[in-house]
Amino acid sequence: MTRILAVANQKGGVGKTTTVINLGASIAVHDKEVLVIDLDPQANATSGLGSEEADVLGIHSFISGENTLEECTVKTEVEGLSLVRGARHLAGTEIELASQDEREYFLAEALSASDLSGYDYVLIDCPPSLGLLTVNALVAADGVILTVQSEYYALEGLSHLMETIRRIKAHWNKKLSIFGVVLTMYDKRLRLSREVEQNADEFLGKTLFRTRIPRNVRLSEAPSFGKPVILYDAFSSGAKSYMSLAREVMGR
Numbered sequence: 001m002t003r004i005l006a007v008a009n010q011k012g013g014v015g016k017t018t019t020v021i022n023l024g025a026s027i028a029v030h031d032k033e034v035l036v037i038d039l040d041p042q043a044n045a046t047s048g049l050g051s052e053e054a055d056v057l058g059i060h061s062f063i064s065g066e067n068t069l070e071e072c073t074v075k076t077e078v079e080g081l082s083l084v085r086g087a088r089h090l091a092g093t094e095i096e097l098a099s100q101d102e103r104e105y106f107l108a109e110a111l112s113a114s115d116l117s118g119y120d121y122v123l124i125d126c127p128p129s130l131g132l133l134t135v136n137a138l139v140a141a142d143g144v145i146l147t148v149q150s151e152y153y154a155l156e157g158l159s160h161l162m163e164t165i166r167r168i169k170a171h172w173n174k175k176l177s178i179f180g181v182v183l184t185m186y187d188k189r190l191r192l193s194r195e196v197e198q199n200a201d202e203f204l205g206k207t208l209f210r211t212r213i214p215r216n217v218r219l220s221e222a223p224s225f226g227k228p229v230i231l232y233d234a235f236s237s238g239a240k241s242y243m244s245l246a247r248e249v250m251g252r
Ligand SMILES: Nc1ncnc2c1ncn2[C@@H]1O[C@H](COP(=O)(O)OP(=O)(O)OP(=O)(O)O)[C@@H](O)[C@H]1O
Pocket: 011, 012, 013, 014, 015, 016, 017, 018, 019, 040, 042, 044, 126, 127, 128, 184, 185, 186, 213, 214, 215, 216, 217, 219, 220, 221, 223, 238
């Protein structure tokens, strides 16, 4: 069975794209087939996986139904990791979508019309907003992974996000669940990080992944080489932490 997971948080810069790229790569090296869908007009997952943004045959052609998933998918340097490329003009698509009926279902429909049987996991990278693109991702997904940066106010934004998820579940997608929450940019030497961790633990219980993603410079350098961190520095703490997260995800 293919598991479709959206990686979301309306807050910017909290490690969504880093998680999509590196969790995707770390699952793929366990002999799984993983598809990353770049649903963010910033197209950071696309460049971080070494691809150019797509004029045609990317996310736009896929959700508009012009082309099939197969036509819109490219391979990456990691065996087993494929990508539907993002594009800046997807921001325009979001505006086009806004005036159409059933606008919440475009991605869900495109995916259900596709043959996903070759994939174990589909990971969707969401933009930093709760706009239509993120709603489309949450309507298409079975589960959502929330990335939370270990800093002040992180949990306040989280309750708003969880409320949105509850609404989407009630109106559009009964099968949606919170698959897990991951603490990113964690620094155990900082009291603030430990406080956020403790609050997250109390608030989230088992939803919180045990793996913490540390602040690690290798994770921030790797995208400029168009590589996931396991191909850039497999022995870095960042690479090890995403491997550990991958095992947790596959075990859930
Ligand atoms: N664990 C980490 N350690 C160090 N740097 C990190 C880590 N995670 C992410 N970064 C860096 O922080 C910045 C934001 O991360 P990322 O792009 O993954 O966040 P995002 O939530 O996808 O952002 P946006 O909301 O803009 O899409 C990037 O420069 C990234 O390289």
